Amino acid sequence: MKKLFYLIFLFTMPLLGQNDALFEAGNAAYNNGNYEAAIENYEEILNSGETSDELYYNLGNAHYKLNNIAPSIYYYEKALQLNPNDQDIKNNIEFARNMAIDDIEEVQKSGFTAIWKDTVSVLDYNEWGWLAISLAVMFSIFFLIYYFSRKTFQKRLFFTLSMIAVGGMLFAVVFAFQQKSYVTSEQFAVIFTEEAEVRSEPTQRSEEIFTLHEGTKIEIIETYQDWVKFELANGLQGWTDKSYLKFL
Incomplete structure (x- = not known):
């Protein structure tokens, strides 16, 4: 058992050190205004399997600086999942949501x-x-x-x-x-395509009832083949193609 622990320790320590270096490099690139390089460094950390609210927050900031609406909202949402009471994340995600076309007013539920x-x-x-x-x-x-x-x-x-x-x-x-x-x-997703048709049934032959745009957050209610049924914060429901979404 001790040998196994030492092996895990020897394999993970260099990876943690490498991720720390990537994180610092990403921060340096961000501070220098090189947001694409910052994103590359942060995503390399994600690809190694390491996640944190700070990492997602920095990714959201870098995408926000590049006016990437859907990715910035997506990564802020991921940061909120890990740290739901962080005020900085809440403030920044509101700025990012203001870039989105769809203005979905949340209906406060009672009872x-x-x-x-x-x-x-x-x-x-x-x-x-x-x-x-x-x-x-x-x-x-x-x-x-x-x-x-x-x-x-x-x-x-x-x-x-x-x-x-x-x-x-x-x-x-x-x-x-x-x-x-x-x-x-509860399962949520963010619209990642410029426009997403919303239909009354999970088929292309059904009626298109409205259109959503990138950055809009939806709650998944049901999945059927390549379709998802969702609900918006204002209570509206519909079906859309799963390929339009990135799940949180």
């Missing part, structure tokens, strides 16, 4: 389901997980203080605090699994 989803989405599943661990540690501390306290007031106080901590921990665990479920069950 208990929408409130539940908004609450769960306050943190990503990793953050809910860390919160659960923190609350578990707090529970242990409060319970130990309660157990060894001799004064009645202290015992009541720390028993109450320990119960609050364990209750919060259980909620955080539930929210973490629910948020993970949302991330894995």
Whole structure:
């Protein structure tokens, strides 16, 4: 087992060093205004299998500088998937969306389901997980203080605090699994062609109901052969050719 670990270590360390060098080279090219070279360096890192929100963010920035609408939005979306609460990513993706032709106004959903989803989405599943661990540690501390306290007031106080901590921990665990479920069950894509015909049925003979343009984000509802059924943020649905899309 030790030999296997050393072999993995020996093979991965040069790759990590090479990717760090590529990342720095990409940053240098970006700062010098050579955005094509920056993209080449960043994409070489992606091709090696390494990903990060910072890498996707830098790719989005480089494509934005070149007015590449769909790629910039795509990579900002990828960065948001890994770091959904980063304000810089949120700000830049709004700038990129302003370049897109389609102005899709999001319809705010109401009801208990929408409130539940908004609450769960306050943190990503990793953050809910860390919160659960923190609350578990707090529970242990409060319970130990309660157990060894001799004064009645202290015992009541720390028993109450320990119960609050364990209750919060259980909620955080539930929210973490629910948020993970949302991330894995929902599938989105970005239109990568200049124009994408949207039809009422998954066939070229069906009626064309409207047209979408590059950079528009859609939620995939169903896949049938080379077609996907999707929904826009405003609730409109339709079918389009899968080749028009790049999946997130």
